[in-house]
Amino acid sequence: MTRARLQWNGEAVIRGTRAGAARGLRLGAEHVLQVSRGRAPIEEGTLERSGTATVDEDELRAAVAYDTPYAVRQHEEMDYRHDAGRTAKYLEGPMAEEADTVGEIIAAEMRRALR
Incomplete structure (x- = not known):
């Protein structure tokens, strides 16, 4: 009879998975920021430069935001004219x-953390 011994490192797996998820969220948020910066209305570049990506690692939540007094108005006003693109x-x-791309980025980082 062959015997096998299994050692479960559950806490290490959970820590690694959370760390991978947090890294994936950060990379995913940065990806969305990069794409959105390419579409943000541009006059002087202030709106584009105000974009940030942040991650709350405890809650595993990411946010992409623009911080100018007119960011929301520029985002919502469909009648404004903008430069090409x-x-x-x-x-x-x-x-x-x-x-889907963000989901793939997060999954890849979680897989990487479990190696």
């Missing part, structure tokens, strides 16, 4: 369009 909904569009 620049548009209203400069954040909402990339968030929806890049969701």
Whole structure:
């Protein structure tokens, strides 16, 4: 009879998985930020430069935001004219369009953490 011994390192696995998820969230948020910056209306570049990506590692939540007094108005005003490639909904569009890519980024980082 052959015997096998299994050692379960559950706590280490959970820590690694959370760390991988947090890294994946950060990379995913940075990806969305990069895509949205390419679409943000541009006059002087202030709006584009104000974009940030943050991650709350305790809650495993990520956020992408733009911080100018007119960021929301530029995002929501569909009647404004913009330069070619620049548009209203400069954040909402990339968030929806890049969701699968962000999911793949997070999954890849979690897999990497479990190696």
